[in-house]
Amino acid sequence: MSTPEAAVSTAPARTAHHRRYLMCKPEHFTVNYSINPWMEPTKPTDTANAVAQWQKLYDLYIELGHEVELIEPLAGYPDMVYTANGGFLIDGRAYVPEFRFVERQGESPAFAEWFRAAGYDTVMPKEVNEGEGDFLLVGDVILAGTGFRSTGDSHREVGEVFGREVVSLNLIDPRFYHLDTAIAVLDPVQGTENGGPERANIAYLPGAFDDTSRAILEERFPDAILVSDEDGSVFGLNSASDGYNVVISPRAKGFEKQLRERGYNPITVDLSELLLGGGGIKCCTLELRGAK
Ligand code: ARG
Numbered sequence: 001m002s003t004p005e006a007a008v009s010t011a012p013a014r015t016a017h018h019r020r021y022l023m024c025k026p027e028h029f030t031v032n033y034s035i036n037p038w039m040e041p042t043k044p045t046d047t048a049n050a051v052a053q054w055q056k057l058y059d060l061y062i063e064l065g066h067e068v069e070l071i072e073p074l075a076g077y078p079d080m081v082y083t084a085n086g087g088f089l090i091d092g093r094a095y096v097p098e099f100r101f102v103e104r105q106g107e108s109p110a111f112a113e114w115f116r117a118a119g120y121d122t123v124m125p126k127e128v129n130e131g132e133g134d135f136l137l138v139g140d141v142i143l144a145g146t147g148f149r150s151t152g153d154s155h156r157e158v159g160e161v162f163g164r165e166v167v168s169l170n171l172i173d174p175r176f177y178h179l180d181t182a183i184a185v186l187d188p189v190q191g192t193e194n195g196g197p198e199r200a201n202i203a204y205l206p207g208a209f210d211d212t213s214r215a216i217l218e219e220r221f222p223d224a225i226l227v228s229d230e231d232g233s234v235f236g237l238n239s240a241s242d243g244y245n246v247v248i249s250p251r252a253k254g255f256e257k258q259l260r261e262r263g264y265n266p267i268t269v270d271l272s273e274l275l276l277g278g279g280g281i282k283c284c285t286l287e288l289r290g291a292k
Pocket residue numbers: 035036039079082084085104132133134178180181277278279280282283284
């Protein structure tokens with residue numbers, strides 16, 4: 001049996017990469033409709049607490065040396081805090097979301113306008129898609145989720161927009177309705193010349209996927225961290241990594257240990273209030289790649 005110390009000393013050295021994120025202060029946060037199993041409009045919410053918890057995440061990103069841009073929260077759009085759904089951006093191009101539910105559809109024009117003003121080549125969608133909630137860039141490949149929100153047709157569209165390979169994955173558990181609730185990208189940059197590992201790695205919750213998708217993940221990511229149902233159920237995978245620091249929920253104890261053993265630096269931030277809307281750390285974080 002190896003001791004935890006031994007595991008740490010044999011883990012590869014990790015490099016933190018600079019990130020630029022888009023966030024939205026939850027000034028209008030509440031739960032007054034339900035579009036996922038976490039949302040119970042009869043349960044009370046505390047907007048001030050949501051803002052205070054969100055602020056801790058914002059402050060941590062700044063402390064880690066990342067850049068954070070802000071988009072103005074719109075009254076009447078309590079889910080706008082989950083900016084991961086606001087788009088998908090690579091190399092200065094922004095693919096705008098087409099939300100599945102009418103409750104969020106008014107967010108799209110605001111995000112599109114923000115991307116245009118920030119100098120992104122902004123592409124309007126034809127297909128239903130929920131941005132980085134369902135599209136994750138891993139190395140050169142886009143992992144794309146479907147089953148609850150983004151459609152299979154959006155997988156084709158996102159592939160055309162960015163000219164990249166898209167790997168479609170089927171989500172089957174309604175609690176994990178976006179791909180970013182079931183997969184965490186640990187090393188977004190691939191290639192040792194960039195200070196990244198030879199192969200970009202992920203962590204995932206096997207039970208969130210159908211058999212076909214699980215087989216694809218096993219084949220593509222033989223070294224992935226497999227997260228327990230317990231850690232997955234507290235949104236442990238809904239985390240943000242810079243290649244070294246991984247910001248995760250304090251409730252995901254097992255995942256925290258797994259990350260440490262692999263040489264990552266887990267840092268916990270509690271977003272319990274925002275979990276009432278069915279979102280966590282990653283949901284509140286949209287990565288801005290390129291254009292600046
Ligand atoms: N209430 C929001 C919705 O159901 C939560 C979005 C969470 N976002 C995410 N990237 N998983 O759309």
